[in-house]
Amino acid sequence: MPVYATVQDLSGRLVIDLTKDSFKIFEDGTPVEITQFSHERQPLSMAVMLDMSGSITGLAGHSREAMDRLRRAVLAFLRSLEAGDRASLGSFNGMEIAVGANLTNDLREFDRVMQEELWAGGGTPLWQAISVAAKSISRESGRRVAVFLTDGVDTGALPGWRGDKNTVAQEMAEAGTMVYFVRPPVKNVSATRPLPQNTREFSQETGGGYLEIPTDTDSDYQAIFGRLAEELRHQYLLGFSPRARDGKLHNIEARTTDRQLIVRARQSFRAGG
Amino acid sequence: MRVSRIVLACASLCWWLTDRPLAHRQTSPVSVVVLVDVSVSVANTLAPFVWDGTKDSAGRPQGSGTRPPSRPADLFTRPLTEGVLPRVRPSDYVRLGTVGKNVRIGVPLSGGRPAMVSAVRYTLNIPDEDRYGPSPLWDAVDAAVDALSNAAGSRSIILVTDGLSSGNRLSLSQVTQSAIQSRTSIHIVHEEFSETSFGKAFSLTDRTSNPWLFLTAPIGRQPGAVLGALALATGGTRIVDDSGGTKNLSSLLGSLLDAIQRSAEASR
Numbered sequence: 137m138p139v140y141a142t143v144q145d146l147s148g149r150l151v152i153d154l155t156k157d158s159f160k161i162f163e164d165g166t167p168v169e170i171t172q173f174s175h176e177r178q179p180l181s182m183a184v185m186l187d188m189s190g191s192i193t194g195l196a197g198h199s200r201e202a203m204d205r206l207r208r209a210v211l212a213f214l215r216s217l218e219a220g221d222r223a224s225l226g227s228f229n230g231m232e233i234a235v236g237a238n239l240t241n242d243l244r245e246f247d248r249v250m251q252e253e254l255w256a257g258g259g260t261p262l263w264q265a266i267s268v269a270a271k272s273i274s275r276e277s278g279r280r281v282a283v284f285l286t287d288g289v290d291t292g293a294l295p296g297w298r299g300d301k302n303t304v305a306q307e308m309a310e311a312g313t314m315v316y317f318v319r320p321p322v323k324n325v326s327a328t329r330p331l332p333q334n335t336r337e338f339s340q341e342t343g344g345g346y347l348e349i350p351t352d353t354d355s356d357y358q359a360i361f362g363r364l365a366e367e368l369r370h371q372y373l374l375g376f377s378p379r380a381r382d383g384k385l386h387n388i389e390a391r392t393t394d395r396q397l398i399v400r401a402r403q404s405f406r407a408g409g
Numbered sequence: 410m411r412v413s414r415i416v417l418a419c420a421s422l423c424w425w426l427t428d429r430p431l432a433h434r435q436t437s438p439v440s441v442v443v444l445v446d447v448s449v450s451v452a453n454t455l456a457p458f459v460w461d462g463t464k465d466s467a468g469r470p471q472g473s474g475t476r477p478p479s480r481p482a483d484l485f486t487r488p489l490t491e492g493v494l495p496r497v498r499p500s501d502y503v504r505l506g507t508v509g510k511n512v513r514i515g516v517p518l519s520g521g522r523p524a525m526v527s528a529v530r531y532t533l534n535i536p537d538e539d540r541y542g543p544s545p546l547w548d549a550v551d552a553a554v555d556a557l558s559n560a561a562g563s564r565s566i567i568l569v570t571d572g573l574s575s576g577n578r579l580s581l582s583q584v585t586q587s588a589i590q591s592r593t594s595i596h597i598v599h600e601e602f603s604e605t606s607f608g609k610a611f612s613l614t615d616r617t618s619n620p621w622l623f624l625t626a627p628i629g630r631q632p633g634a635v636l637g638a639l640a641l642a643t644g645g646t647r648i649v650d651d652s653g654g655t656k657n658l659s660s661l662l663g664s665l666l667d668a669i670q671r672s673a674e675a676s677r
Binding site: 200203231232238248252254255294295296 | 448449450453537538541542543544545547548573574575576577578580581628629630635
């Protein structure tokens with residue numbers, strides 16, 4: 137069972153030089169042997185999804201210049217893909233969830249999607265979009281990541297979908313997909329809203345995380361996306377064998393021997409039957 | 410003898426004219442795929458939510474009101490059966506397709522009217538989950554071009570859409586080239602949301618108290634420009650329908666098919 141881990145020190149700096157002996161894994165509180173370890177960069181399959189709801193675009197005071205800034209930053213982020221990595225670029229709004237059809241590392245394709253396939257307006261079916269995006273990469277081997285540019289406020293699913301945040305969390309646990317949220321500098325009337333607490337927690341339970349772009353400037357966009365690219369470049373791969381293959385969800389915790397370090401990794405998994 | 414020959418020739422001509430369908434004696438066949446965008450954004454434009462006048466304490470309109478039936482079968486059965494089917498001649502090769510999450514191109518329309526009406530109804534029976542994205546318009550156009558690749562006569566696609574395309578494997582540029590190379594003209598009925606209908610209806614209600622929103626392109630070109638360019642490049646036309654309903658769709662589809670048939674005749 138693969139566990140991808142990000143390690144930071146207390147100041148938030150990435151810690152990238154740990155060895156296998158630096159880690160411990162606990163399944164339902166019981167230590168288990170780490171059977172696989174690598175600090176080499178693992179190939180990545182990534183679904184990048186842009187929240188095009190009204191709260192992000194248009195009514196929120198986001199100008200075309202701001203959207204262009206977002207576009208440049210996303211393209212710069214996707215430029216950080218390396219050999220073996222593949223990504224899709226899609227969007228969601230109050231009328232549709234459209235995952236990018238092509239998993240690729242061709243920047244022209246990402247730019248094409250930006251130019252041809254973004255439509256802004258309506259609500260935010262966030263949890264449903266996460267489910268759809270994760271499914272689109274669920275058959276890819278290796279690291280699977282879903283990155284959402286969003287203000288993180290779900291306003292309800294599109295008609296016909298019966299899931300919710302909890303069912304999506306289970307799906308992520310089963311698929312081992314890490315979910316990241318990047319909140320653009322959205323101005324909602326007068327104040328920039330932080331990501332909601334439940335959204336932050338959700339991302340961390342998957343082993344992903346969240347980042348907030350403080351101001352609507354190129355430098356802030358680039359800094360935050362640069363940070364995300366760095367994090368994805370420096371994750372550890374820890375592998376272990378589940379104690380029982382009972383088909384049930386189990387808790388998992390990855391720690392370092394240095395308790396001053398903070399480990400982010402998936403917090404549950406389903407043991408295959 | 411001479412008179413007899415003339416009589417015989419006239420009789421033969423009369424027999425030929427009366428015994429053959431009009432299509433065989435006077436017309437060039439056309440090959441057409443009618444592609445209907447069945448995504449919910451189109452449905453919201455064609456069956457707009459009718460606001461009941463309710464406002465919140467700040468005087469902003471609230472999302473209260475009614476929406477007429479807006480499934481693909483509700484919206485498109487009549488325009489297709491009244492606008493398209495009566496104009497399909499036996500020699501024509503006409504297929505109906507839909508663009509939703511999945512692209513479907515139906516079998517060629519043939520047989521009598523009951524069979525064709527049945528085919529229309531079958532094609533428009535779209536699962537709800539197919540209507541909420543993506544809307545791969547360019548992939549659908551490519552599939553339609555492919556469906557016409559071996560067809561005789563002039564080749565055309567009639568696309569009914571609002572132009573909000575997403576989730577495509579192919580780019581607009583690739584599909585445009587593909588259509589040009591296969592000599593397929595693309596005619597578009599652009600179902601455009603009209604701002605002028607504000608106050609009576611709106612295309613999209615939003616649970617975040619933004620009921621006046623309609624979808625726009627925040628970065629790229631607006632749908633009208635994209636659809637216009639596609640039609641122009643392939644020798645087709647773009648007709649804007651901003652009536653906010655389906656009342657004009659039958660006649661628009663009929664006019665387009667008439668024009669395609671006349672054009673084929675003229676170039677024979």
